[in-house]
Amino acid sequence: MNENVKTEASLNRTLGLFASTLMVVGIVIGSGVFKKIVPMAQTGLSETAILMAWILAGVISLFAAFTVSALASLTEESGGLYEYFRLSFGNFFAFISGWADFIIISPAAIAALAFLFGEVINSFIPLPKPLDAWKDFSIGGFIFPFANSGVKLIGILAIIVLTGVNSLGSRESGVFNSIITSAKILGISVLIIVGLAYSGPETQSSNTMFNNVNAPEGMLFYSAFFAAMLSAFWAYNGWETATNISGEIINPKRNLPLALTIGLSLVALVYTLLNYTYMNVLSLQQIRAIDVNQIGAFVVAETLLGTFGKILLIVLLIICVFGALNSNIVSSPRKFYRMAQQGYLFSHLKKVHTRFRTPHVSLNYMMILGCIMLISGSFDTLTNMVIFLNFVFYGFLAFAVLRMKRKGMIQAKVTGYPFVPIVLLLFSVALTINTIWVQPQQSLVGIMLVLSGVPVYYYFKKQKQFNHTDQS
Template sequence: MENQENELKKSIGFFAGLATVMGTVIGAGVFFKASQVAQVTGSTSLAMTAWLVGGLISICAGLTGAELAAAIPETGGLTKYIQHTYGSFWGFLAGWAQAIIYFPANVAALAIIFGTQVANLFGLGNSTIVPIAIVCAITVTLINFMGAKAAGMLQSITLVIKLIPLALIVVVGLIHGGSNGVDFSLFPIQAGHHVGLWTGLGQGLLATMFAYDGWIHVGNIAGEMKNPSKDLPKAISIGIGLIMVVYLIVNAVFLMLLPLAGAHNAVIGNLNVASDASKVLFGGFGGKIVTIGILISVYGTINGYTMTGMRIPLAMAEEHKLPFSNLFGALTKNTKIPWFSGIVQLVIASIMMMTNAFDAITNMLIFVIWLFYCMAFAAVMILRKKEPELKRPYKVPGYPVIPIIALLGGLFILVNTLFTQFTLAAIGIVLTAIGIPFYYYLKGKYHFDAE
């Protein structure tokens, strides 16, 4: 913290940063969200439109967030942007929501997916899913304890490996072409039967946004990047652009190979779309290949959330904004890793793994995090007026159009969630608000700046 021994090592380069963005985003979403997007849109044209619009909003969001990441290149990412713009109170709530709820829940949900895939691959019973998930999360945490370089290397390796099954599906799928009897069309853009165009697009966007989530969290490791002002904006913008291309092509292949509905291997209602599509392309063995690819993909995603998530409590502890700040701020002697933060994150995630509310928690957290995303988008415009002299190594192109698109997209997600999933949204707000008493207690004890 204050002494030299507790300074974070600057060991992360551009490719590791790019791998963190892509590795955190490309995980379970690309494999498991195709079914839901197809179900709520009811047509191939609207499903593909939802993936495209979701990607464009995410690119605008990434380009907007990158200005904050470059201007405020501090470990803590989103929390620091909110604090710098809106003050200590809102910065604390952003950090609280991420450290205590958001990151552990993502690790838990992804670990359960990992456990489920392992159980299916080896024909194990459902009782093995949670133990496998916990062991998975433990191994990822231990790798991170080896240092930021080791975690970044794992992120880079899993990024390359996870793209192999995706590349196979894309290349062979495009060569194979559509299957007989499959009606795939991009135009005219229309919803399925009994689905309204805007309703279908809105619900489809909600689903794709979960698949695109994770882009902003590379900002959490800005303090450990060799050249954050140059590498961080590139990592975010290039990473999201590549992700959108991957998502579009992969989903096009799925929709060209499999019927939308009415068959045992239809896309709608089928969580094994990737496996079924690979069986069409490669035969029965293809399903197992894709399952292994999914395992590697999810493992890399868990690593991304673990690596970035454990640094949120560290940033808060440096300002005495968590109970037991001396422990949360402690770093390992050689690798300079926040070990106590990592253990607490692992414990919370493990407790969540032992519940059955993963989908509900994940939906709730998407709502909570987008509250702060929207505050971040607005922060770019606020700081342009409030602090024009602030050093900005990178500025949002097309200002203010790009930030406005990002903000409108975020507000659409929040309003849509309030109308369609009010209870989950309310629970998310309450859990975030639980941090408020801790804030005022710690503020009174340590008298930190509340501006």
């Protein structure tokens, strides 16, 4: 009997509004806001248009958060979007969304952040490449597991260490996340303040490739603006994974919607001010002249404070990426814990550590899958698929709110209803169609991987029915 009680140990509610809000901010602020100014400038857009792209992407993200908040009023359980889809559309669609997260979205995000963390460390302290002798070995001609071995080993180490920290308890991991996120906000605030006060000479660049870019007009303007928004969306990506920890938030029906709204509003403000700072220190022509593979914020920091500024920004970027990686490792496994509770994923994923009350088995699964994707190294394809699939499911979330509110199943007030979910639905459809049109092969791969969950769903459904009959 005691053994059963231990096996069915539940998650502890230890995260208040402050910790939950910092969790949202910690998940979102990674590297995107430091890197995306260069490709956005190279679209030929004006300063005003670039800032509007950041603001509009923040507004759409807030609309999605309002939509999710309406669905969050239905349950206090962990599981995030999986749980909301289960209540809205039933087990099948919920499983498909969760399966996409399990095999693509979450491990890909963890792998990409871990790889970037290793790259930032390498830019500061050159790392050895112990497996460089086999760097040209490939699997299928496009997976090179031994290339960039030093960066990958540091990334793997970061994933393992953070998985260990987050296995010790949600209160401890929440405190750890709050410290890292507070350091992020402090560092970015210093950069903004120094940058806004800057009035010195601008850095001159000998690269004239982008110095005479003509501003796009007509349909070309909308195409460039849409491309800039996609860059901004990558920087805002990930906030929805905070919903996975509902089961560990105190009074989640109140605190989760507030955390999403306050957290994303703070991020939007920080992103807009930081990009305004970049363009206050350097002209658009100079930003366009920066190599697209470089981090534009490094040039800004070096202009402001010399080599010391660049070092400070590297340290800040390390903190930001490490914090985003930590937040993703915290939140992702909670969804798979909930799926296993419902009988639609491997049963041992629902195990909770009897002492620390964390889903340690689910954490370990994400650690293994994240490391495998990190070794594969196909990050650009994976991260593009993350954005594409996220907006597919955002569209369904908007439809769920419209449907359930009309049927009277959502009693809580929905911010901006029906305007907010309708705008989100239309935007998600437009982005999905555009992505399929522009990147058909990549989109098809993503769709096929998601649909691979159909036979898996029926396997677990059959197992669940068998277990129920057996118990009877």
